[in-house]
Amino acid sequence: MWRPAALLALLAAPAAAEDIASARYDAPTTRYAHGVLGDAVEWGALVMTGRSGQVFRLTLPESRVFEDTAPRVVDVDGDGDNEVVVVESDLSRGARLSIYDTGGLVAANDFIGRPNRWLAPVGNGAADLDGDGLVEFVYVDRPHLAKTLLVFRLSGERLIQVGALEGYTNHRIGESD
Template identity: 55%
Template sequence: MRGSARGAGLAAGLWLAGAAAAQAQSDPPCGSEGITAAYAQPTDRYPHGVLGDDLEWGALVVTCGSDSQTARLPQRLVFEDVAPRLAQLDGQGPPEIITVESHTSQGARLAIWGLREGGLQRLAATPHIGTRFRWLAPLGAADLDGDGMMELAYVDRPHLARILRVWRYDTTGLTEIAALQGVTNHRIGERDIAGGLRDCGNGPEMILADASWREVIAVSLTEGTLTQRPLGPHKGRASFAAALTCQPLP
């Protein structure tokens, strides 16, 4: 029903992502095969089309070694995303799986899944945006401020509100710790998500575009404050590719 045209633009290496129909792979502890995660069960029950078509995903399949687990969403939810992403958030066991879930009347939220006690469980989630057909575009997961705790970042409504939001993850769940207006990482109909995370030697930076898509910018988190700086003019995907690999922009 859908090919692999929805590619993943999160190529910074601070988390793993692939095409939605492909698999994301980690190193053990799941044996030599590692852990893989993929969306499954295409569905048209949420015809938003923000990623270029009216099909989303009804299930998440996670394989750890020889064991495979499937989480099937209820009719009111879909995975509205390019790919599940693997990130080690709690420092132990298999990595967690980061997804975007959208509700038929409440819009999108960031949701974290994980293998616990032999089963695939939703571990934490942000609140839904609150309105149908309102979406968020993930950016990355890392210890963004060097305090030893993991943060997750996304752009809230990248076509409308254009707000970067950063959430901290711990055993109690997700807590929003910072926000910045006037940035984006996706345009309606595109099948990938631009930008991501990089570390050029001075700690993680978030790579995005300004709200008008004129500049590529880097954003850092320090003591709860987000600070942005321009890297150069946006000239398409090559600009993001250069920024993410710490090269001068073309």
């Protein structure tokens, strides 16, 4: 005999995220007039393709964009399944580094705090820098203003800063890379 509570629990259980084979941005938008990457067009959606070929689409709210050149497909937590590392900007709070999988937001750090403030990932944005088996995330915070290289680690649903070096940049205004 079926027990309604058990059936509801099964239906409400979140589906496991699928391993991501590739990702791209979609839904070009001009709703965020920053242009740090050389044009006025940013992205409103992230399209991820799983290893099975299934396509997952994540659309940001109107108050946010992906202010980035390309999503970075990386296994950020060492479980063998890829996630996607992106630069996500809020129209009133600036940029943050965010990690998504096919189930949605996995983790993020805080937004910089002001509009038109951006961050530039270093390389693919994620690597084990100290050989401890954990992935660190590296970007230059406001490469045209603060010029600070920041290092973060994943801690639950947050990216926690674990290092900083001042006086670095990896981007010129208007360049797409």
